[in-house]
Amino acid sequence: MDLAAFKQSLTKAAPPDGLTPALQALWWDAKGDWNAAHHCVDSEEGRDAARIHAYLHRKEGDAANAGYWYGAAGVLPFQGSLDLEWKELAEERLKS
Numbered sequence: 750m751d752l753a754a755f756k757q758s759l760t761k762a763a764p765p766d767g768l769t770p771a772l773q774a775l776w777w778d779a780k781g782d783w784n785a786a787h788h789c790v791d792s793e794e795g796r797d798a799a800r801i802h803a804y805l806h807r808k809e810g811d812a813a814n815a816g817y818w819y820g821a822a823g824v825l826p827f828q829g830s831l832d833l834e835w836k837e838l839a840e841e842r843l844k845s
Contacts, residue, residue: 752840771801775839783809796822797842803827804834 750765758765764776774789787805790798803818808831819826827834
């Protein structure tokens with residue numbers, strides 16, 4: 750699936766089958782459901798989940814919590830817009 754198909758799937762009521770928890774979180778976030786997005790990665794471990802967690806808490810406006818999760822993911826805090834961060838996160842995960 751590429752980014753265009755991923756975005757097209759946002760017209761559906763539920764995410765496509767086979768998405769990783771990180772992609773499910775980005776899907777729900779794009780649909781405007783922060784709580785569902787957070788739930789997708791809240792109990793997940795690893796850097797990928799931490800990276801999405803960081804984005805979500807940055808979007809929430811909780812810079813300290815986002816900073817913690819960026820550190821857990823082993824990356825520096827994202828400096829661009831939230832839209833650009835979402836796009837980069839989605840593209841990276843759709844490629845893998």
